Amino acid sequence: MKMKNKIAVLFTGVWLMSGAAVAEESLLEAMFTPLRQKEVNPVSNKLYKNECGSCHFAYQPGLLPSQSWEKLLNEKALADHFGENAELEKDDLAEIYDFVMANAADKSYYKRARKIAKATEGGEAPLRITEVRYIKRKHHEIPDNMIKGNKDVKSLSYCDACHTQADKGVFDEDTVQIPNFPDWDD
Amino acid sequence: MKKSFVLFCLTTLFATVASASPASDALFAQYKAAGATKVDAAKAKKDWATEVVVDGEKMSCASCHGTDLNKPGKHHKTGKVIEAMSPRVTADRFTEEKKIEKWFKRNCKDAWGRECTVQEKADFLTFLIAQ
Numbered sequence: 001m002k003m004k005n006k007i008a009v010l011f012t013g014v015w016l017m018s019g020a021a022v023a024e025e026s027l028l029e030a031m032f033t034p035l036r037q038k039e040v041n042p043v044s045n046k047l048y049k050n051e052c053g054s055c056h057f058a059y060q061p062g063l064l065p066s067q068s069w070e071k072l073l074n075e076k077a078l079a080d081h082f083g084e085n086a087e088l089e090k091d092d093l094a095e096i097y098d099f100v101m102a103n104a105a106d107k108s109y110y111k112r113a114r115k116i117a118k119a120t121e122g123g124e125a126p127l128r129i130t131e132v133r134y135i136k137r138k139h140h141e142i143p144d145n146m147i148k149g150n151k152d153v154k155s156l157s158y159c160d161a162c163h164t165q166a167d168k169g170v171f172d173e174d175t176v177q178i179p180n181f182p183d184w185d186d
Numbered sequence: 187m188k189k190s191f192v193l194f195c196l197t198t199l200f201a202t203v204a205s206a207s208p209a210s211d212a213l214f215a216q217y218k219a220a221g222a223t224k225v226d227a228a229k230a231k232k233d234w235a236t237e238v239v240v241d242g243e244k245m246s247c248a249s250c251h252g253t254d255l256n257k258p259g260k261h262h263k264t265g266k267v268i269e270a271m272s273p274r275v276t277a278d279r280f281t282e283e284k285k286i287e288k289w290f291k292r293n294c295k296d297a298w299g300r301e302c303t304v305q306e307k308a309d310f311l312t313f314l315i316a317q
Contacts (some may be wrong), residue, residue, distance in 0.1 A: 056264040083241055084263065085295040089288070158265070 041110045042169035045099040047092060055084065057160050059129055060169050062113030066104035067125040073097045082128075112171060130156045142178075152179035205273035205315045209283040214308060222308040230313035233306065240299040247297055255317045272317035280315050 040062040043049050052058045061069065071077060073096065078086045088096065101107070105117040119134035126132050139147070139156055147153050153161045160166040165175045178184045214225075235253065237246045243262075250268055251259040256275050259268040273279040280286055290310075294302035302310070 054266075055261055056266055082263075085292040087288075087292060089284070154265070 037110050039110055039171060040112045040169040041103055041108050048096050048099050051088060051092060051096060055086070057158065057166065061100040061103035062105050062108040062110055063116060063129050064104065064126065064132065065106045065117055065120040066101055067123060068127060069100045069104050071125055071127060073100060128157065146178050146181055146184065150180055205280065207281045209286060210280050210311055210315055212283055213286060213311060217304040217308040220304040222304045225308045225312040227309060227313040227316060230309035238298045240296065245297045249297065271314055273315055274317065280311070
């Protein structure tokens with residue numbers, strides 16, 4: 001086989017294998033983000049982990065695009081954070097804001113975060129993780145009785161109720177264990 | 187001689203208030219300077235269960251922290267476990283000034299729809315560290 005043909009075969013192979021990526025973002029985009037990794041960037045900021053994680057699962061910044069975080073992380077918004085007071089001191093808010101903005105979905109090289117960025121590309125700014133189209137779609141097949149009707153889950157927003165490695169930013173299907181449904185498999 | 191005397195004084199001082207820490211001492215001084223008078227742990231105990239309707243939901247301290255302070259509580263919305271309030275059970279309780287003030291501010295607003303007064307904070311802190 002001539003060199004030219006070999007390259008063509010190789011290229012086609014890569015193209016086919018990246019089918020999953022093509023569905024959410026084009027191969028070209030995938031190829032031009034060579035630092036991309038699987039999953040979602042884990043939380044690396046201690047203050048973020050402590051402050052946000054003291055009341056709820058410390059959602060990775062890569063789970064929402066920066067336009068969403070912009071709406072959530074300001075003094076006024078935090079005084080009524082989904083009905084709770086989550087006010088932060090100025091310095092703490094500044095540190096958390098900077099960390100989140102630098103790691104939001106649209107700034108991340110992690111595959112799942114990029115897909116979330118893609119799903120909100122049009123400027124959509126969902127305030128809840130559960131409103132992100134990509135995340136909704138991924139959970140579409142899970143029946144209500146496993147989430148809402150499940151007393152140990154209750155809502156899609158409790159990521160770590162089923163995603164056993166959610167705190168590491170891993171949301172892969174293989175790591176899922178739905179409470180009270182031990183036999184569930186994909 | 188002098189050193190051991192100071193040590194003796196410190197020991198007896200801390201022994202009187204079970205779990206006082208430099209942080210709680212500093213806060214008591216601040217509350218006093220801001221107008222708090224004699225602390226009343228009994229009032230705090232009563233206030234702990236006082237329910238106020240905030241945003242259509244009956245709330246009190248106990249809504250999230252429970253009534254047995256030696257046991258962990260549960261966030262009323264997210265269900266996240268809140269470690270026991272008693273410093274005997276949760277060793278780092280009331281050891282950080284900033285943290286105590288932060289949660290007083292947030293939780294008073296969430297449970298009572300307003301900030302707590304310095305007197306209320308002094309009462310609550312006395313009540314809680316004695317657990």
